[in-house]
Structures are given as C-alpha cells and as structure tokens.
Amino acid sequence: MPKKVNLIATSAMGLESVVAKEVKELGYEDVTVENGRVRYQTDVSGIPRSNLWLRTADRVRLVVGEFQATTFDELFEQTKALPWENFIPEDGSVPVIGKSVKSTLHSVPDCQSIVKKAIVERMKKMYGLASSRIQETGPMYRVEIALHKDIALLTIDTSGSGLHKRGYRTGQGEAPLKETLAAALVQLTNWKPDFPFVDPFCGSGTIPIEAALIGQNIAPGFNREFVSEEWDMIPYNLWEDAFNEAEEAANYDQPLDITGFDIDGRLIDIAKENAMEAGLGELITWKQMQVKDFRPQSANGYIVGNPPYGERMGDKEQVEQMYKDFGGIMKDCPSWSVYIITSHPNFEKLYGKEATKKRKLFNGFIKTDYYQYFGEHK
Numbered sequence: 001m002p003k004k005v006n007l008i009a010t011s012a013m014g015l016e017s018v019v020a021k022e023v024k025e026l027g028y029e030d031v032t033v034e035n036g037r038v039r040y041q042t043d044v045s046g047i048p049r050s051n052l053w054l055r056t057a058d059r060v061r062l063v064v065g066e067f068q069a070t071t072f073d074e075l076f077e078q079t080k081a082l083p084w085e086n087f088i089p090e091d092g093s094v095p096v097i098g099k100s101v102k103s104t105l106h107s108v109p110d111c112q113s114i115v116k117k118a119i120v121e122r123m124k125k126m127y128g129l130a131s132s133r134i135q136e137t138g139p140m141y142r143v144e145i146a147l148h149k150d151i152a153l154l155t156i157d158t159s160g161s162g163l164h165k166r167g168y169r170t171g172q173g174e175a176p177l178k179e180t181l182a183a184a185l186v187q188l189t190n191w192k193p194d195f196p197f198v199d200p201f202c203g204s205g206t207i208p209i210e211a212a213l214i215g216q217n218i219a220p221g222f223n224r225e226f227v228s229e230e231w232d233m234i235p236y237n238l239w240e241d242a243f244n245e246a247e248e249a250a251n252y253d254q255p256l257d258i259t260g261f262d263i264d265g266r267l268i269d270i271a272k273e274n275a276m277e278a279g280l281g282e283l284i285t286w287k288q289m290q291v292k293d294f295r296p297q298s299a300n301g302y303i304v305g306n307p308p309y310g311e312r313m314g315d316k317e318q319v320e321q322m323y324k325d326f327g328g329i330m331k332d333c334p335s336w337s338v339y340i341i342t343s344h345p346n347f348e349k350l351y352g353k354e355a356t357k358k359r360k361l362f363n364g365f366i367k368t369d370y371y372q373y374f375g376e377h378k
C-alpha cells in the first residue's frame, strides 16, 4: 500500500477556490488549484475523509501517473510502466473513461482502449496471469485518461456516484440545483448558524438542506456509500475512523433558524421529505408562499436564492416583475444580506440595486452571476 497518495478533488468551473478552502480545512496543506480541479497529497485516510466531508467537490480521484504522450506507443508504454498493482487487485474491474483537450492524441475511444490494454498487460505480468484477459469480478476501479496539451493524467475514481448524490433527494422540481453548488452558494456567504437563513425559491429544498448540514457540521457523505469502501488498499478501519470522526464532529444541538418557501406547494412537500431523508427532521421551517408576501421579521438574516431565470418563453415578464417585487421588499431590510444566482442579464436593474459583489458561476451549462448584497448588521 502506498504511504502517500496524490488526490484530485474535481470541481465545477468557478468553484475551485471554494473546494480548495474545504480541502485545507480538512488539514491538507499542499494544495494546488487548477482549472476544474484541486490537487493535494495525503496519507490513505485522506480518501475516506475527503469523500465524506467535501461539500462542493464533484468527486475525489486518485492519481496513478502523469506523463507526456503524443503517440499511441508512448501512451501504451508509459501507462504500462505505472505501478497499477499497488492500487488494483487481481480481480479488480477496470473500466476506462477518457477525455482529450488540445492534444495530438484526440481519439478518445482509441486512448481508452490503449490504456486498458496497457493496464491489463501490467496486471498480467505482476500477478503472473496466464490468460489473455483479467477476470474483473471484483471491486470497481474506474480509470480516467485525461489528455490536456499532450499531458496524460491517469486517475482512479474513489467516489463512485458523484459527491452531489448525498442520498437525501427523494424528489425534485423542474430545475433543481446540484447539491454541491447549493453548498457552495452557502459557503460563499458570511452566514453563521445563529443568523436567520431564508431561501424564498426553495423548490425541492436543496439550499436550506445544505445550509442545515453546514450549520450543524454534518458531513455531507454520512448517508451514502463510496466505491473505494471496497478497496483493499484502504484498510476498513480508516473508513470507520472517518465515520466516527464525522459522528463526533456533528453538532446536533446547534439551534438553527432556517426557512424555505416556494410558491408551489407540491415542491414544499418534496422539500419536507428530502429534509426528513437527510436526517434533519423538523429542523427547517417550510412554507408555501410567494415572494411578494415575504416580510422578514428578524434582523441580520441571510437570503440565498435560486429563482427562475426567465429564460423560457412566457416566463420572462412574470419573473422580471417578481425580481422587482423582491427588491422592493428587501429595500426596507438593510440588515439582511441577499445572495441570488441567476442568468438574467438585468437582475440588478430589476432588483433596484447594484450588488456589493458579483461572481461568475456555472449552473450546469448555464452561465450565471451570483449577486451578493452585504447587509449592515445591527
């Protein structure tokens, strides 16, 4: 078993620094930020801990090797030279996925099959296997060959399903936010668990649920499984330690004042179910209400919302009127901070105020801005 492992936490474009901050908070120091990924080195226990705790990363990959390759021969030989047997057992299942950007080797299917052949060759040699194929009846080791400007990066996925799959989503509305992005939206605010928190467009409840998990320091992966739980290279007690650490770190006594409302009552029912499934019981207040009727009662609150963007025909006017109504309400609540993600180009004008800060984010493939209005705390 290798003592140190090089890991990559993959990230949505625009969220790399948020992911890097989370990695550092886990205690890993040597952190490098690149486009769409954060690299760091840990001991093997970093695999369970990263998977359990990272709220904003898409998945955690284990780096096997990296080299330059401009011919299939180079790709084959250098892949075969890597110590795959340190990671993959004789019966491991080894599907290979790939991508290629700005590289001489641009045929992804060819790169995948060459990498697969090279790994099989290596395993046959190291395990002394006579047959031309490996059995692949054991645990899953999904390899990725990622070529970028002729540099080949070979990694194995340690997560299984993407980390946004927390295990609490029983249902969803039309445009649910990915859990990882919802967590990032909360982390990009200065909200602390003792301040009020409201999502006035909560849909299936993703933002309030992620806020509650953050507020009580509950590990987002606590209710799910990870593919690398089955790997021999990670002694199972390291998983037990990580789950115990998460159990001890959770602060279930932290009171929270989190509310989600939405104009659509069916979504409120789904949000309630999702919160139950997340183990949050009745911790979040859910209410069917339109934003026009919202009147903040307390001070120093935080609003984080993902309203409709008005991109669909027929929606635009209604959405624009709603942004205006919302701005009118919040004008009278200067102690509240407001954070809104939308792709609508005129949001600030309709809301009636220029944002304190803006940040470009992708919601899936939609280019959005995250408008941030800092409240003046009383």
Ligand SMILES: C[S@@+](CC[C@H](N)C(=O)[O-])C[C@H]1O[C@@H](n2cnc3c(N)ncnc32)[C@H](O)[C@@H]1O
Pocket (backbone or CB within 6 Å): 172, 173, 175, 176, 177, 178, 200, 201, 202, 203, 204, 205, 206, 207, 261, 262, 263, 264, 267, 289, 290, 291, 292, 306, 307, 308, 322
């Ligand atoms: C983009 S979705 C939010 C999705 C949510 N973040 C999730 O993860 O499920 C926008 C939501 O705004 C709600 N909505 C539309 N108009 C509204 C209004 N006037 N007041 C409150 N909610 C409204 C819709 O019902 C929809 O659920």
